Each structure stands twice: as C-alpha cells, then as structure tokens.
C-alpha cells in the first residue's frame with residue numbers, strides 16, 4: 001500500500017468545506033481510494049485531535065493518516 005500523499009490528493013480534489021475541526025474535499029475526478037482502490041466520494045482531513053464527525057448518511061469509511069493528521073475516505077453504500 002502506498003503512503004498517502006495528502007498534497008497530491010488534495011490538488012486533484014475539490015475543497016467543499018473547511019471549519020475548525022475538519023477540511024473536506026469532494027472527489028469529482030474519480031480518484032481511487034488509497035486503502036481499498038475503489039473510487040471514494042469525499043476525503044475528510046481531521047485538523048483537530050481528537051475530532052468528531054457528524055455523519056448524516058450511512059457510509060463506509062476508509063481511514064489513514066498523512067502528515068500527522070487523520071484522513072477519512074468516505075464511500076456511499
């Protein structure tokens with residue numbers, strides 16, 4: 001499995017939301033998830049440690065870390 005290159009990933013994605021706790025990007029260009037190789041929907045970067053996520057939908061999640069931050073890849077069911 002490759003290391004997560006957050007800068008490279010973020011450069012391909014569309015920034016959708018940023019607040020104190022998280023930064024979330026939408027995968028508009030069908031980038032493959034580094035964890036499972038399936039296309040993911042959103043990338044969430046956790047800026048605070050720890051951070052809570054309030055998920056409005058039921059999602060499959062893949063998680064990793066990059067530059068000391070937690071990163072979450074969401075997959076819609």
Ligand SMILES: [Zn+2]
Pocket residue numbers: 033034035036037038040061062073075
């Ligand atoms: Zn995944």
